[in-house]
Each structure stands twice: as structure tokens, then as C-alpha cells.
Amino acid sequence: MTYSLRIADLPESERPRERLLTVGAKNLLTAELLAILLGTGQGPGKLSAVGLGQYILQTLGQHQRDPLDVLRSVSPQELMDINGVGPAKATAILAAIELGKRAFQLRPAPRALIDSPQVAADALSHDLMWQNQERFAVLLLDNKNCLIGTQVITIGTATETLAHPRDIFREVIRQGATKLIIAHNHPSGNLEPSHADLILTEQLLKSAQLLDLPILDHLILGNGNFASLRQVSDLWTRYPQGE
Known part of the structure; x- marks a missing residue:
């Protein structure tokens, strides 16, 4: 042309x-x-x-x-x-x-059933998908996997954010959730989990076992797409969540 x-x-x-x-x-x-x-x-x-x-x-x-x-x-x-x-x-x-x-940021209706990684990613898209800084967020669910709400826990730099189990589970308990999905974004659009992502997920899964607050997944969002750590790692086999 x-x-x-x-x-x-x-x-x-x-x-x-x-x-x-x-x-x-x-x-x-x-x-x-x-x-x-x-x-x-x-x-x-x-x-x-x-x-x-x-x-x-x-x-x-x-x-x-x-x-x-x-x-x-x-x-x-x-x-x-x-x-x-x-x-x-x-x-x-x-x-x-x-x-x-x-x-891309269409939110599911209140109390919507979160029954797949795609639906969870849709619920988190507004908070995570197009952000220039890394954010760590939680999707709060009831015992039937219905949506209670979402909460951004921390905001980091363009390449790094930190989330402590204490901060995450405090919010879950405060809002009366019984299950959760954790998520963060990669502003670069690279959805490959880092070593730090896997270590943090392992720590959170261990904490979830002790608190009897199952973590259903850890999603990484970016560039209009997402990845499910539950699908790409063996962490949920190693640390069953008693769902």
C-alpha cells in the first residue's frame, strides 16, 4: 500500500x-x-x-x-x-x-458464580489488566464460589509488588469470605510466573491450609490475557486446599 x-x-x-x-x-x-x-x-x-x-x-x-x-x-x-x-x-x-x-473490563454481576479462571480474570480485569504498575489483588468468594468483592492489597513499581500473607488474609476475614482467588499483573504482558511468584504462592497456600481459607487459584494478568498458576504448576497438588 x-x-x-x-x-x-x-x-x-x-x-x-x-x-x-x-x-x-x-x-x-x-x-x-x-x-x-x-x-x-x-x-x-x-x-x-x-x-x-x-x-x-x-x-x-x-x-x-x-x-x-x-x-x-x-x-x-x-x-x-x-x-x-x-x-x-x-x-x-x-x-x-x-x-x-x-x-475488556466488564465486571461480573454481584454474587456472580466464579466457576472458571476466565470468569475470575474478567472480575479482576478492571483492577489489574492495563495497569502500569504491578498490583496484587484478591477475589473474595463465599462457600458457593459466588463473588463477594475484589480488593487491591498492594501496589508496587513497574516490575515488582510485594504482598504479605497477613495483609491478604486480614482482608478475607474482614469481609467474611470463605474462599479466595489471588492475582497480580505483569505490566510487561509476559505471563510466565517468576520464581518469586511461585515462592509467594507456596507460602500463601500453606497459610490457607492453616486458616482453612482455600485459595482456588493464582492468576497473572497482562496485555489482555491471563495465566492460571493452578493450571501451570503442581502447587495445588502439593498443598491441597480442601475445597
């Missing part, structure tokens, strides 16, 4: 809107999705909307950054500092980003 051409000069089969209707949004390049939001082009060299979208991504991706990662928390001024992006284009992009976040 020639990025200096106007969208109107492109064959219909190459125009972003027409391609979205034909092949679906998930099959469009990121620059094409941005072009639909931008509506028109310009910027350096009078770029097309697709070209401007590509230029925005290149600008945000400077210094070996992931442009989509930057977009998740970009400010209006950062966008408007890019040649060719004014208030109208910046607000269209920011509105789309926020809408996408809210779609």
Missing part, C-alpha cells in the same frame, strides 16, 4: 473501511485501524490516513518501545505533539482506546 496516496485514490479493495467490512477488523493492520479513526491524513509529506497511522506508530515506537504499549497510556498532548495529529484526531484515538479498555 502506498502511504502517500489519498484513501480515495486507492482501489476499493485496499481502503481500510472497505477492508474492515470485507475481512473483519482483526485482519486489518494497526495503521489501517488508526486510519479509520483518523478519517484523513496529512503530516510530513502529506500522508494518507494510513500513512499518518503508520507515522504515529513509528513515532510512538521510538527508543525500542512497543507502540501499542505506549498507546494504552498515551496522553492527549503526546498525540498532539505528533505532526499531523490535532485535537480531533487525538480525541478519536483516545476515545477508541478507552472504549477498548472498558470492553
Whole structure:
């Protein structure tokens, strides 16, 4: 695709809107999705909307950054500092980003049954999924695995958070929960559990046995996805929770 051409000069089969209707949004390049939001082009060299979208991504991706990662928390001024992006284009992009976040952060209804890692991740997404700092949170459940509430226990740096068993179980007992799911996020999007994650999980499972407050899972969230430590480790076999 020639990025200096106007969208109107492109064959219909190459125009972003027409391609979205034909092949679906998930099959469009990121620059094409941005072009639909931008509506028109310009910027350096009078770029097309697709070209401007590509230029925005290149600008945000400077210094070996992931442009989509930057977009998740970009400010209006950062966008408007890019040649060719004014208030109208910046607000269209920011509105789309926020809408996408809210779609991923749909919370289950109060007292909803938490019967799978996916449902648990959905309940925790608002607090954990798109945060720039690591957070440790607890999903509080009753004896039928129905949702009582969620609670962020600690907030750390961009790469590390700390949670003490005392703080976690104090909140569980205070709210009258009888079961829990623990979770934290990896802002990098890498869902591989660290050695520290596994050690902490082991400590918490041991404490849960003593307190008779079963931990059903430990989830790691990030970048729109999640991992279940119960599914990828043998910790629950080694430390049964008497569910």
C-alpha cells in the first residue's frame, strides 16, 4: 500500500473501511485501524490516513518501545505533539482506546458464580489488566464460589509488588469470605510466573491450609490475557486446599 496516496485514490479493495467490512477488523493492520479513526491524513509529506497511522506508530515506537504499549497510556498532548495529529484526531484515538479498555473490563454481576479462571480474570480485569504498575489483588468468594468483592492489597513499581500473607488474609476475614482467588499483573504482558511468584504462592497456600481459607487459584494478568498458576504448576497438588 502506498502511504502517500489519498484513501480515495486507492482501489476499493485496499481502503481500510472497505477492508474492515470485507475481512473483519482483526485482519486489518494497526495503521489501517488508526486510519479509520483518523478519517484523513496529512503530516510530513502529506500522508494518507494510513500513512499518518503508520507515522504515529513509528513515532510512538521510538527508543525500542512497543507502540501499542505506549498507546494504552498515551496522553492527549503526546498525540498532539505528533505532526499531523490535532485535537480531533487525538480525541478519536483516545476515545477508541478507552472504549477498548472498558470492553475488556466488564465486571461480573454481584454474587456472580466464579466457576472458571476466565470468569475470575474478567472480575479482576478492571483492577489489574492495563495497569502500569504491578498490583496484587484478591477475589473474595463465599462457600458457593459466588463473588463477594475484589480488593487491591498492594501496589508496587513497574516490575515488582510485594504482598504479605497477613495483609491478604486480614482482608478475607474482614469481609467474611470463605474462599479466595489471588492475582497480580505483569505490566510487561509476559505471563510466565517468576520464581518469586511461585515462592509467594507456596507460602500463601500453606497459610490457607492453616486458616482453612482455600485459595482456588493464582492468576497473572497482562496485555489482555491471563495465566492460571493452578493450571501451570503442581502447587495445588502439593498443598491441597480442601475445597
